[in-house]
Amino acid sequence: MNAEGLLRGVRAELDEGGLVGSILVRDLRTGAEIGLEPDLEFPIASLVKIPLAAATLDRVRRGELDGATPVEVPPGRATTPGPTGLSRFRHPARVAVDDLLYLSMSISDSVAADVLFGLTPPAEVTRRMREWGLHGIAVRHGLRELGETPAERFESDQVHLAHSLAIAAGTAGRGHPVPQLDVTRGNSGSARAFVDLLQALWTPSRIDGGVAARVRELMGLNLLRQRLAPDFSSDASTWSSKTGTLLNLRHEAGVVEHADGRAYAVAVLTESRVPAVSQPEAESLMAGAARALRDHLRRS
Numbered sequence: 361m362n363a364e365g366l367l368r369g370v371r372a373e374l375d376e377g378g379l380v381g382s383i384l385v386r387d388l389r390t391g392a393e394i395g396l397e398p399d400l401e402f403p404i405a406s407l408v409k410i411p412l413a414a415a416t417l418d419r420v421r422r423g424e425l426d427g428a429t430p431v432e433v434p435p436g437r438a439t440t441p442g443p444t445g446l447s448r449f450r451h452p453a454r455v456a457v458d459d460l461l462y463l464s465m466s467i468s469d470s471v472a473a474d475v476l477f478g479l480t481p482p483a484e485v486t487r488r489m490r491e492w493g494l495h496g497i498a499v500r501h502g503l504r505e506l507g508e509t510p511a512e513r514f515e516s517d518q519v520h521l522a523h524s525l526a527i528a529a530g531t532a533g534r535g536h537p538v539p540q541l542d543v544t545r546g547n548s549g550s551a552r553a554f555v556d557l558l559q560a561l562w563t564p565s566r567i568d569g570g571v572a573a574r575v576r577e578l579m580g581l582n583l584l585r586q587r588l589a590p591d592f593s594s595d596a597s598t599w600s601s602k603t604g605t606l607l608n609l610r611h612e613a614g615v616v617e618h619a620d621g622r623a624y625a626v627a628v629l630t631e632s633r634v635p636a637v638s639q640p641e642a643e644s645l646m647a648g649a650a651r652a653l654r655d656h657l658r659r660s
Contacts, residue, residue, distance in 0.1 A: 496553025
């Protein structure tokens with residue numbers, strides 16, 4: 361099947377499953393790529409933790425921060441709500457900067473990420489990205505704001521109502537009355553912007569090699585593997601990634617490295633029209649679409 365026919369089929373499958381997506385797959389050796397709406401902007405949820413990690417590690421490299429320095433972290437619910445890590449702690453903790461990076465990336469601990477944002481603010485993360493020649497990702501706020509959406513105003517058995525509001529209230533220009541879902545006010549980016557960042561991390565020239573290597577290592581330690589990992593992990597390949605989830609948004613960006621030496625950067629950003637919290641079918645559709653595009657490049 362040619363690329364045009366493949367993309368028509370992928371778009372139709374996503375639409376049938378209630379998804380709108382921005383997808384890009386790039387061969388990191390040749391630069392060949394194939395994508396579906398790769399420049400469409402989305403709120404990026406926890407994908408912001410990738411540039412945050414890179415910027416923080418660059419500050420450690422320059423001696424502006426010490427990775428071994430312990431930071432006082434109050435009980436999680438007093439700062440940034442979330443389902444994992446420090447957000448579930450009931451007592452104050454002291455955690456080193458290096459370990460906060462691990463928690464932020466491996467289990468998407470948003471309390472850890474917000475402590476890091478306290479050291480390297482959003483504007484500084486964006487500045488470092490521009491310094492590296494990377495554009496298209498805007499970092500405007502920390503993770504606490506992601507816990508201040510309509511979902512937190514409903515009981516657990518009514519959260520689907522918050523998803524209905526998120527779905528119905530968006531504008532054609534990607535604006536939204538919920539600030540975190542508005543690409544002009546929240547953290548935002550596109551599949552192309554994240555693939556560019558992944559390429560800079562896997563084939564570093566502008567980003568320091570040691571910084572890039574540590575970010576790659578942290579992405580390889582990601583424990584949230586229910587989304588794209590089933591289609592990209594095998595005995596003959598490794599999958600290193602970061603997920604992002606917020607209301608009706610489901611994202612993942614990562615790199616699959618094959619035993620034959622070929623490597624592909626993959627970014628899938630989606631929003632769902634289905635008002636449900638748990639949507640394993642959507643995650644399966646995301647993975648299938650990304651794999652179909654990767655397979656097309658491998659055959660090319």
